[in-house]
Amino acid sequence: MPLINERYDVKKDDFVSAGEASAKIKRTLKKLGADPVVMRRVSVCAYEVELNLIIHSLGGCIDFTVDSDQVTLLVTDIGPGIPDLDLAMSEGWSTASEEVRNMGFGAGMGLPNMKRNADAFEIQSTVGVSTTILMKFKLAA
Amino acid sequence: MIVKELAEKLDAKILNEGVALDKEVSSAYTCDLLSWVMAKGTSGTAWVTVMNHMNVIAVATLLDMACVVIPENIVVEQATLDKATEEGIAVLGSGKTSYELSGILYGLGLPNPVK
Secondary structure (H helix, E strand, O other), X not given: OOOEEEEEEEOOOOOOOOOHHHHHHXXXXXXXXXXXXXXXXXXXXXXXXXXXXXXXXXXXXXXXXXXXXXXXXXXXXXXXXXXXXXXHOOOOOOXXXXXXXXXXXXOOOHHHHHXXXXXXXXXXXXXOOEEEEEEXXXXXX | OEHHHHHHHHOOEEOOOOOOOOOEOOEEEEOOOHHHHXXXXXXXXXXXXXXXXXXXXXXXXXXXXXXXXXXXXXXXXXXXXXXXXXXXXXXXXXXXXXXXXXXXHHHOOOOOOOO
16 A cells, blocks of 8 residues: 555646646655655656656646655656657757747757656656656655 | 755845745756756755746755755745745845855855766
């Protein structure tokens, strides 16, 4: 049985609520007394993926699970899918619109940043269907 | 150095008065790309940015930053300042440019953030 199992829905283009899911995830980890470094790494990944859902997806959700030894973020959207994952994973590459870039997003750092901060990172995408990202973080002993 | 001392040294105003100013400042960074800052910033960072919307506070909060420094007297919306106060992030406002502020921060001996 996980200690925590929560789902956060994230809507497309909802910049006003951007960061709320990540902030809740961070607050929960703080309450559980998680190590500050692990907490920050989870927060960075949660924020990046939350923004990716807002900017690039048609909407999706973040399933946040805490077990005794690890934190898991399982992210699923409802499309549109990523045609070239290798390209999407390269630093500096982004399909964000001019408007989104003007807000300071779309640096092409999101996915590489997630991969760097998670202990395990898996991404799967089917164009026209959905993208799924699974991130795992070990909790310090 | 704590945020209060940094504000004095930068001759900057606290835009969200009432926020705690006792956070330790251990590094500084200047950048306007939020995701870039997400990759580079860390706890205790003083972040100089011309971006003045709500998401700046989200990034600063998630990274446990010391404060945000807004240059060139850029106006920050009250809702953003209220959010910053709620999250305990001091927002400093200055008439100086990002370039000038960075020079002062560098002169104060603050290093780049180390992850």
